[in-house]
Amino acid sequence: TEILLMKAVSHYALTEEAQTRKCFIDMLKIDRHLELDSEKVSPKIVSLFKEVKNDFLQTIPEEQKITDTRQVNSDPASNELILSKMQDQKNSIVRSFLFPGWGQIYTGNTTKGIIISSAAVLNLGAMIYFIVDANAKQKKYLNATSADIINSSYNSYNRSYITRNVLISSMILIYAYAQVDFLVLGGNGPPEIKLGLGENSSNPGGSGIAFNLKMSL
Numbered sequence: 001t002e003i004l005l006m007k008a009v010s011h012y013a014l015t016e017e018a019q020t021r022k023c024f025i026d027m028l029k030i031d032r033h034l035e036l037d038s039e040k041v042s043p044k045i046v047s048l049f050k051e052v053k054n055d056f057l058q059t060i061p062e063e064q065k066i067t068d069t070r071q072v073n074s075d076p077a078s079n080e081l082i083l084s085k086m087q088d089q090k091n092s093i094v095r096s097f098l099f100p101g102w103g104q105i106y107t108g109n110t111t112k113g114i115i116i117s118s119a120a121v122l123n124l125g126a127m128i129y130f131i132v133d134a135n136a137k138q139k140k141y142l143n144a145t146s147a148d149i150i151n152s153s154y155n156s157y158n159r160s161y162i163t164r165n166v167l168i169s170s171m172i173l174i175y176a177y178a179q180v181d182f183l184v185l186g187g188n189g190p191p192e193i194k195l196g197l198g199e200n201s202s203n204p205g206g207s208g209i210a211f212n213l214k215m216s217l
Contacts, residue, residue, distance in 0.1 A: 104182055123167060
């Protein structure tokens, strides 16, 4: 590891970051618990090593660690594979944060990813519609002059306003579920998602729209 560290420092000095990362991976193959002393090594190099180590430990679980140190430097392709896995992992995390379900699709959980993405798209479309609808009905309500129009305009605006808020909340829940499923649960197994719009049963004799969302892990 000392020799590999010297090699890594040399590559870093030559601004060859890819080669530096490969040296760090070789060091971690020998000792996955290795730490660098910031008093002896540049803090920038220590920071890069910690980044590589964190990705390495997530990409290569304990049970898959390489124990035959004689082969550590004999297979350059393994380093390329590990670096590729690290990059794929980062790409999948970025995709998951950008849109619910995209991370699952990218990592091969296609069925679950499509279900989550479809739910998000439908919810997002409905949410945008009711945001625009609520704004339009609010203006109509504020501009109303007669009592009858004021009451009807308010009821119409109130239904749209409540539905809009429910859809915003459900979109947040879908997004949060997608992140927890991907980052914590690993995205295994298809979820059960049920969406529905119906009459507001909590308000007997009154008017309103109920939006139902059911998701099971």
